[in-house]
Amino acid sequence: MDAKHPVRTTEKTLALVEELMDRGPCGVTELADGLEMGKSAVHNHLTTLQKHGYVLKTGDEYQLGLKFLEVGGSTRKSMEFYQVAEPEVKSLANETGELANLLVEEQGMGVYLMRSKGEEAVDLDTYAGLRTHLHTTALGKAILAHLPESRVEEIIERRGLERKTPRSVGSREELFEALEGVRDRGYAIDDGERLEGLRCIAAPVKDSSDEVLGAISVSAPASRVSDEDLHGKLPERVLSAANVVELNINY
Amino acid sequence: MDAKHPVRTTEKTLALVEELMDRGPCGVTELADGLEMGKSAVHNHLTTLQKHGYVLKTGDEYQLGLKFLEVGGSTRKSMEFYQVAEPEVKSLANETGELANLLVEEQGMGVYLMRSKGEEAVDLDTYAGLRTHLHTTALGKAILAHLPESRVEEIIERRGLERKTPRSVGSREELFEALEGVRDRGYAIDDGERLEGLRCIAAPVKDSSDEVLGAISVSAPASRVSDEDLHGKLPERVLSAANVVELNINY
DNA sequence: ATTTTTCGTTCTGCCATCCAGAACACTTAA
DNA sequence: TTAAGTGTTCTGGATGGCAGAACGAAAAAT
Structure with a gap:
């Protein structure tokens, strides 16, 4: 059974996470191009994820943080x-x-x-x-x-x-x-x-x-x-x- | 530095994930009460996460899935x-x-x-x-x-x-x-x-x-x-x- | 040096969409 | 039967996400 009323904004965040997993550390523009989203949208999602520990910024690049390991490790x-x-x-x-x-x-x-x-x-x-x-x-x-x-x-x-x-x-x-x-x-x-x-x-x-x-x-x-x-x-x-x-x- | 334009919808999803991590498997109502969100909102977020493998449903209960371990494991x-x-x-x-x-x-x-x-x-x-x-x-x-x-x-x-x-x-x-x-x-x-x-x-x-x-x-x-x-x-x-x-x- | 390109970031306003609340279907309890 | 609980669906109006433009800084090209 699939979602009758999917939360599109959340789906965009998840797509971003997956893209970041595939590409490894990269910049806003590269992600925006890959996902066909505007740069500002990608930027907003990234900073939101960063605020909660799911994403890290080093210099001008963004990458996934270890928060996923925390949630996954706790689940396991x-x-x-x-x-x-x-x-x-x-x-x-x-x-x-x-x-x-x-x-x-x-x-x-x-x-x-x-x-x-x-x-x-x-x-x-x-x-x-x-x-x-x-x-x-x-x-x-x-x-x-x-x-x-x-x-x-x-x-x-x-x-x-x-x-x-x-x-x-x-x-x-x-x-x-x-x-x-x-x-x-x-x-x-x-x-x-x-x-x-x-x-x-x-x-x-x-x-x-x-x-x-x-x-x-x-x-x-x-x-x-x-x-x-x-x-x-x-x-x-x-x-x-x-x-x-x-x-x-x-x- | 924190997000200038946080994506509130994403923050709700993340709060839901954290709540699910703390409480373990539980139902929609319990989560809605704990997060002070409407049941329909919680339900929409849960089914969205489920669609992408981050959440599982067994019977009437929802719980975190191993997708987090995949992302976390790949990061590590x-x-x-x-x-x-x-x-x-x-x-x-x-x-x-x-x-x-x-x-x-x-x-x-x-x-x-x-x-x-x-x-x-x-x-x-x-x-x-x-x-x-x-x-x-x-x-x-x-x-x-x-x-x-x-x-x-x-x-x-x-x-x-x-x-x-x-x-x-x-x-x-x-x-x-x-x-x-x-x-x-x-x-x-x-x-x-x-x-x-x-x-x-x-x-x-x-x-x-x-x-x-x-x-x-x-x-x-x-x-x-x-x-x-x-x-x-x-x-x-x-x-x-x-x-x-x-x-x-x-x- | 100067120009040009490219980057991340900020801002604004319109329109997509998220979500409270009500209604529904179902199960369990009294 | 009734009542109270559950998860799920629906709707419309207010919220807020995001395209696009603009900006400053840094790097690349001239």
């Missing part, structure tokens, strides 16, 4: 799922030495809640807060596999099935087949679909009434994950982490 | 200081087994960029994005000690010197005396000022032109920090971490 902290899962994801990273991730679904997209790097972890350009299409990652597929089919259809409808790389899922049939496999195995795999040479294993976390709360994963370069590990020790470790979270979430 | 990721310091703070936490933190100054307040928990770390209720008055923590004092005196005066003027606990800094004289000590030693100490039984050591990070970028700290219970450690091994380790960051930041 208030999520029980994050509180419980966070230490488990850290252990997972430390014990495997690889990159461990935590993802939840929001409005049909996957949102990374955190990532934790082990000793030898690859450095992907994911970060807390980053959004991805659910069908493009092992984490996302682990979640989709345990949502009601109607929700999955809704999400496909709303967010599409764009193919990120030639090897990735790109059609309704491929996706449902993949999700079937995830349910059978209990975990999801991404073998170079998102990034050549990168293997990911993800397991869903469900609450006591069987609803998915999110997913936990480990990402590692193919060179360190043998074919046996891919269906042996590694999923076992990820599933175990997911299980601990499930046990702790309802006491 | 774009900071060179964070990129360079992050691995060092993690090592510091792992090697000491305690809680390590990273703070920067923004608009006269301290903002935690991250925290990393070692094996035995205490669990303070700090989180990435949290703001604190600079004079109340070792991290903040490490930063204040290396800002120009005029900036410090400005910050005191703007943010005050409220005493958080009886033992903490609470006057201009106490503060400047403390900052003098920080400059002499090279690091700042909080011995139970913020929280009874908690000891913190913080070191500033400066760039090549001697400007403070932020501060790094370790927090540990007094029971695990002997009086010798407090002025011996621990500061040494924190200073070394700060030094590594300084070396890496300018190549």
